[in-house]
Amino acid sequence: MEYIQSEKQKGECIFCQVLNMPDGPENLVVHRGSRAFVILNRYPYTSGHVMIAPMAHLASLEDLDVATRSELMELTTAAMVVLRREYRPHGFNIGLNIGEAAGAGILDHVHMHVVPRWAGDTNFMASLAGTRVLPESLEDTFNRLKKAWEER
Numbered sequence: 001m002e003y004i005q006s007e008k009q010k011g012e013c014i015f016c017q018v019l020n021m022p023d024g025p026e027n028l029v030v031h032r033g034s035r036a037f038v039i040l041n042r043y044p045y046t047s048g049h050v051m052i053a054p055m056a057h058l059a060s061l062e063d064l065d066v067a068t069r070s071e072l073m074e075l076t077t078a079a080m081v082v083l084r085r086e087y088r089p090h091g092f093n094i095g096l097n098i099g100e101a102a103g104a105g106i107l108d109h110v111h112m113h114v115v116p117r118w119a120g121d122t123n124f125m126a127s128l129a130g131t132r133v134l135p136e137s138l139e140d141t142f143n144r145l146k147k148a149w150e151e152r
C-alpha cells in the first residue's frame with residue numbers, strides 16, 4: 001500500500017514528469033547531469049530563475065546520498081557561472097524551501113532555487129502591485145541558457 005501511494009505521488013510530480021519528456025522549451029530542462037538536473041522555473045521570479053533537483057524523487061536534503069548532494073551543489077555553482085555570463089546579474093538568491101510551512105511549492109521532490117537579482121528589481125515590481133513583468137519570453141530564456149550552458 002505504501003508502495004502504491006509513493007508511486008502515485010511520483011506520477012503526479014512535475015519534476016519526475018519532465019524527466020520523461022525530451023529536453024527542450026516544452027519541459028524546460030536545460031541540463032541533465034548523472035544524478036541531478038537543471039530546469040527553468042515556469043513561473044520565474046526574475047528572468048533566468050532556474051532550479052536544480054535530483055533525478056530521484058526525494059523530499060529533502062538529508063534523503064540524498066553524498067554524491068547526489070555534491071552534484072546538486074556543483075550544478076548550482078555551474079548555473080551561477082552561466083547566469084552571470086549571460087545575464088550579468090548584480091547578485092543571486094539561492095536556497096531551498098523544505099516543507100509547506102517554509103513555502104515549498106513542490107513538497108516531495110527537493111529542489112534548489114537559483115534566482116539572479118538586479119539592483120532595484122523588487123522596487124520595480126512592487127510599483128506594479130505584484131505584477132511580474134519579465135523582459136523576455138520563457139522560450140527565449142530557455143534557448144539562451146541552453147546555448148550558454150553548452151558553451152560553458
Ligand SMILES: [Zn+2]
Pocket residue numbers: 010013014015016017056057058108109
Ligand atoms: Zn519527483
